[in-house]
Each structure stands twice: as structure tokens, then as C-alpha cells.
Amino acid sequence: MTAHSVILGDWGGTRLRLWLRQGGATIAASEAPGLLVANESPEQILRHALGSLGVTAPLPIVLCGMAGAREGLAEAGYVPCPGNVDQWVGAAVETSLDGFPITILPGFSNRDGGGRPDVMRGEEAQVFGALTMRHAGANGPTEMVLPGTHSKWVRVEDCSISHFATCPTGELHASLLGSSLAPRERQTHSRSHADGFSTGVARAFDGVPLMASLFEARAARVLDHRDGDWSAGFLSGLLIGSEIAAMAPSCALNAVPLLVGSDDLVRRYRSAFAKYGLDCQTADGETCALIGLEIAYAQLG
Template identity: 30%
Template structure:
């Protein structure tokens, strides 16, 4: 590391989830200087292991303030940080940081998660996604509508409703986890002798269109088997077809739940953003793509700046 590199780093943003650790070193303009990825999620650590692991991973970076988001603030994380109930603005998050006393006497703080009962259906929670949405709002700037919808695709997708830059409500969908269970532990799991998995937009779109029809999710899922039996699908088309059914069902339900939804901001990886965008097109819903990683560290840096961390 050069002195010039060390001089650039002014803030460290850490997205610490259940299975992965991502750290971002930012300069005084919140631009990315360096990053660290590590497969040491919070589920592998005991509460007293977080501090030594964190400082060991960051030992080559400058001793700047550290702000963290994600499951690191959960019951099984470094500290159990209480949720803030919607509606939530950036100010609410910046004024409710949990500061961690540590051996290096550094400024270290964890961002709270958010919870909601606004939808009336059931209690819901988020840790990390609220920070990504705050970052996405900052990235969009003045172009953001007064009311907007954000979707964060993933293992547990989040759909967040925004009004006047506040998170007013959201819901979680276990779409990614259901997909993983189906292709690994159900009758639809690929056979050992089957052809390798393919990326197939046509099969994916066919699955989305199936989800749009009446019949229900469980019935639609079984159509993956019957369509293979009658020759409508090949074995290596099952996975994109199932993905289309699950994502299509998620979008159909959100289109019903969110009144007058006309546009969706997708905040995630490039691959998932494009997949959800393709599915949204089948519902005639336009979308904008936002890099989830940049949204995460933009959100953390904006919260840190407002909190004078």
C-alpha cells in the first residue's frame, strides 16, 4: 500500500450479512478506493469474534471510522440493534446508530434495521436493504418521483414503497430460497444424466407467462414436470422456467398489492436486475437498474456523513 492510497481512505463501509462480508474504503467524496470480499458471514461467528475478525480483515487499511449494515446488527450478530418502525427517513437511521466500544478506540457504528406492520398483513423486517434503498435514493437524486417502488432481488427479495424519500412500507419474498429448494430437493431436481444448466430467456419468459395465469403457485410449479413429460420443456430448461414462475408470481402479487404501480427501481446485482427487468416487461412495467453494491456503500456513507461519524 502506498502513502497516497492510505491518504485517500476516509471512511470504511461494511455490509456484513449472514454468509458474506463486504467492505468498501471510500475517499472524502464517497468514491470507492478499495474493497474487500470475504466469505465469513455472521452466522459463522460468536459475538466476541466480530471485533478481532473485523480489525484483522481491515488491517491494511487506514484507521478511519467504520460504519456497518446488515445482519451484523441482528440477534445473532455483533450487537442486537433494535429495529426502527416505518416510516423511516435517512435522518432516523443516522440519529439511531449503535456505537461500539472497541479495543482500538475507533469510531465504529452499526445501522439499525427497519420493521413494518403498515401493510396490515403481517410483521416484516429488513437489515441492510434499508441502507441500499437510502443509497439508491441518493443516487437518483432530484429525478426521484414523490412516490416510488424499489425491488431488491435476492434470496429474500424486498419490495419497498417510498414516499417523500421515506420508506413507508415493504414486504419480503423468499423467492430465491424457494427456487434453491425446488431445484435441489424436489421431484424437479435435475437428474444426474441431464444436460447442463443453461441460461434460456425463452424458457424463463414461458415461466413468467405461466405465473400470470390463474391456477396458483403450487399448480404452476408442477407444470414444470408435466411440460417436460409432454415435450414442451427440455430437462435443461426446467431451471429457467421455474425461475420465471417464481419471479413472475412475486411480481404479480406486488402488482396487486401496490396500487397504481407504474415503474420499479431494481437494486441488486447485474444478473438479477436484468432477470427481474425481463420479467417486469411481461407485465408491461418499466424499470430502472441500480447497482446494489454501489447503493449499499452510498447509503452507508450518506448516513455516516449525516451522523458526523
């Protein structure tokens, strides 16, 4: 490997992704269970992921996300909003594992007008990467939505993360699957699932409170002969639609949100936005995360 080789990593709650980068290109990539689902120590998780990359000689590693949590490799705190790239990189902490020098980037913290706390780890890399891709954020507010286990609604002003809010939509959906509302057996690309998703989104915009709408996932199987796929899709659409209905009014006037995430989630959110009568742009989450991590590595020198 050359002196310009580096291992970049996005360590989430459900999965760890590593990329061996050289000259701006990905040479190899690997995945491992995330910090919240693995039955191993953070050190063992990282060792296994590094082994899958086939790297033997120690290289610098730059990580964002759960690597810096209290239960991670080494605690890296939070940059309070508003915060920019310089503050993000400047608050990084250093550690090592088996001779690999490791830089762990911090997360971001925020409090709303009522003093309620919020935190994120990892999504900030996607935000800063998306800003670089889109050359946005310097001339007015930019709204970003990062769907996932914990969806983030982020406002960027003057290239700083000025505010964000978290909706645990994905976690709620995962928790409801396997309950009496929706059997866990499902095909997420079936026609029945898609029909349930569409119905769920529509229910979210009907104005009926979320808690009063959830049980339709079960009642429709009893009275309308729906199947488990329909129920799973319905819950997904209902939760995503409810998230958008609750959060979209707080977006800056005339702002077109940028959806940053995986293809499947972005497709679902974009469909729900369209049913709500809103336009949005899209960007690939992995690409944005890599760009954000590359920016951090370059500033680390």
C-alpha cells in the same frame, strides 16, 4: 490512511461486503460469508474480512444489515415505518472490535393493514442511496423493488420509507434446487435455462395458482424431454413472475418501479416486468448501498 478513511460494510445473510473508502473512492474491497451461512462467530467473520482489506491501523467502521441482528455483533433495533435517514442514523449503536470503532445501523420494521409484521436489514441503505442518485421521493411516491434472497417492495414518500413488503423468492428458489423438481447441476446462462425462465414467467401470468404450477418443473423433464437447466430456469421464472403478479398491483398508480440490485437479478426481473407489460428503471445495488452508507457516515460526523 488519512483521517477521512472509513470502512463501510453491507452485511447480508449470504455474504459480507466491505469497502475501504478514502475521499469518496474505494481503495480496496473484500467479501466474506454472510451471517447465515458462515461457520464462524460474527467477530471472526469480520476479522477475516478486515484482514483481506490489508488494514492494520484501526479505522472507523460503519455497517448495515445483519451486523445489527440479535445474532450479530451488537443488536441494533428497527426504525418503524415511516422512517427517514435522520431516524435511521439516529438509532445507530456503537461497539468495537480489536480497537476498530464500529457503528451499526438499524433495520426497518413495518406492519401491513392486517397487522402482519415485516422487517428488513441492509436494503434501507440501497433505498436511501437510490433516492440520492435519482433525486426522488420528495414530490410523490416512489416504488422500489430490491430483488434478492428476500426481495423487498418498498414505497418511499417524502423521502421516508413509508411501507415495504418482503417476498422470500430467492430463498424459495434455492430451497427447490436439488429437490425432485430441479437437479442442482445447472448452467444459469444456458439457452435451456433461459427458455425455462421464459416459460415459468408466462405460467405465472396465466392465472394458475403457484402451488399447482411448480410440479411442471419435473413433469416437463418426463414428458417433454426437458433437462435440469430448463427446470431450474422454469422455477426461477415462475417464482419471480408470481412475485410480480402478486405485488405489482399494489404499486402507486402510474408509478414506474425502480429495480435496485445486481446485474443478473435486475436483468431477470426487468424481463419479467416486460412480459407483464410494465416498464421499470434500474440502478446498481452495490453503488446504491455505498451511497447510502456514505450518507450515514457523513451524518454521524
